[in-house]
Amino acid sequence: MERKKFLKTIGAGAAFAVTFPCLHSCSSDAEEDLEVFPVPTGVDFTVNLTDTEAAPLATNGGFILKNFVVIARNLEGELVAASQVCSHQQTEEVRFISDDGGIFRCSTHGSRFSQTGTPLNTITSNPLKVFNTELNGDILRIFE
Ligand code: FES
Structure with a gap:
């Protein structure tokens, strides 16, 4: 029919x-x-590395999420930070992964970014916002 x-x-x-x-x-x-979020602005906060919430940062490749920022201890042991909100379509799915020497990745569509925020594939050409880190004793400051 x-x-x-x-x-x-x-x-x-x-x-x-x-x-x-x-x-x-x-x-x-x-x-x-998609649920979208604003990219964090005016970032300036601290994390006490002795707190339980910061425990994953004791290990190279570990990361935590705070205030829509991914804070990671990269594979070389340095502390790095980037927006948890993706520069592609602003989902809050960016995480640190140990692939390719340590990169930021968004699981929504697969965008990958270097630790300096440079896009590593063609999903987006928008850089991921990264933040400065400064360690004073056990207190880690994350700021713009
Ligand atoms: S929103 Fe992150 S890859 Fe599309």
């Missing part, structure tokens, strides 16, 4: 019920459902 004849046979209400789910979820613009 042709589609037009089939839709006529089942009636307008049923035709709507059959087609509506696809209108909603088969949209080519699936990105509209």
